[in-house]
Amino acid sequence: MLAEHFDVVWVEGELSNLATPTSGHLYFTLKDADAQVRCALFRQQARYLCFRPENGMQVLARAQVSLYEPRGDYQLVVESLEQAGDGALQRAFEALKKKLAAEGLFDATRKRPIPRLPNRIGVITSPTGAAVRDIVTVLKRRFPAIAVTILPVKVQGTEAKFEIVKAIQAADRSGLCDVLILARGGGSLEDLWAFNEELSPAPSYACETPVITGVGHEIDLTI
Template sequence: MQTFDRSPDDAPPRHVLTPSTLNRLVRGLLEDALPMVWIEGELSNVARPASGHLYFTLKDSGAQVRCAMFKPKSGWLKFRPADGMQVLVRARVGLYEPRGEYQLVAEHMEPAGEGALQREFERLKARLDAEGLFDPARKRPLPRFARRIGVVTSATGAAVRDVLSVFARRWPLAEVEVLPVPVQGREAPPAIVSMLRRASACGRYDALLLTRGGGSLEDLWAFNDEQVARAIHASAVPVVSAVGHEVDFSIADFVADLRAPTPSAAAELLVPDADALGRHLSQLRQRLTLLEQRRLQARIQRVDHLLARLQAQRPQARLARDRERLVHLQRRLLGVQREQGQQRRARLDRIHARLLAQHPRQRLQLLRRLLAEHAQRLRQSIERRLERERLTLQQSARALHAVSPLATLERGYAIVFDADGKVVRSAKDVAADTRLRARLADGELALRVEPD
């Protein structure tokens, strides 16, 4: 921390702080010393400007402190803060530097007392649920037409008037008895328990309605009592719970055989709608009338059918049917005879055609035609064969002629033979005065070898 030493003669200090610096120092000290606190007090000067932040003063009988709750936390509140409301706030201590004032910056706010009550509610709910008091399997159905209903509630509240009005409008035949009990305060739980036990034990009622109007958690706390829950669970008749508004839930709602969102809704669930039931009965009457008409019509049709069968069994009717049947059989017999005759004639025609086809004269004619056809084919085959042979011979002759010595002789050559007919192939093979024969293309010549 900075010091402010002055000289003996009151000279100016050596170190001077500005207000901003001082505020920062103070804010640091406050935030370090009190990081987060819970504080309970009464709301006043509550303001919510267009920015959405919430500004208020928290006070008690001896002091007050300014507070601020910024967005989005201010929008998370489950209730609407108002002047005079007792609340519990979790906040951190800070300093608002522009005014040099310390303030609380709220992180969470709830109505005072509701937090503890809510925690007690959750604890009791979990314990009773673990014991099976909320088990859906044990919940009983409501009677369809309850003759006598006991309403356990305050005799002077608005809830009982709404319930009685609904009962009178929907089902005037039901006997509704109000079983008055206090529904708020310390005396309420034991009174409710006692009334539930007596109503269950007397065997007078077909169903019980436990109800009251809306209120705060403290106002509805009597219906979160453990003994009340066990009395509902032990009831010998079905119990309907309708405590508070639709958004309110109590332990009694979870234990009861049926939970209704409002007292009026509970009354509607307990009794049928007389007008709707009248319309339903009218529809059933119409359906019954229509069913009787259909049954009567079916019986009339059956009688007509039996009468027709009886008339059909008379001798005259049977004779007429037999006569018609005889005529029908005769027609069928004639038809069968005609059909068989036609089939036999067609078969005879086929056999006759086959016999004609097998007659010797027909056979001989067929064989002659076949012989003529084969002879024609043989001649044609021989002619084609001769033509092929002729062509082959001509080709062979031309090839033979091409290599024949005669063809060579025609070109001016000659073949010389000795007296023995051997071909002279060299001049050395003949001597002088030897007789030779020369073969030319068109004849032979006699030759004699002269000496050189």
């Protein structure tokens, strides 16, 4: 009755009570702040794991709802297990990078030459973040005669990617700027995700105006 009613479910939680007997099966508990559920990942499925499960790890399980009759325990029989949060995001990032590279979006021959002495620089970023202050300070120090136009956008959250695309396209159509800088400060992979979605690189690739990106800290890498 449980299997018929629930079919396949996706459950996210923290791994705990992980047991790895010699049989190759994995037994563990998925928990959050309010609840927990016993889980079993059998050897046939466990061999397809691309990471080593550990207690405390946040995971996403695809499972069948079941009952272990000998103990009368409701449990999840896990069919696949993947890392949640940054782990899942990192895999999505790598997959998209590979796809876009195959389409030629990272081809160095597509890079636009940057003018040696631009008349106007457009800066696409949050008007209140640290990045815009740093950029303006450096530009004033190095060549204060160059005009700077701030094109304000959100740089985090679900609406950010749409605002960034519109700003790049509008600046390119206007022809007012000789070069564009797309920038934001550092953050987690999730914070920077607006720059890692498939919509993000297309307008820069099609833009006739050269676009320079400065997203995150030196160690951060975005699409």
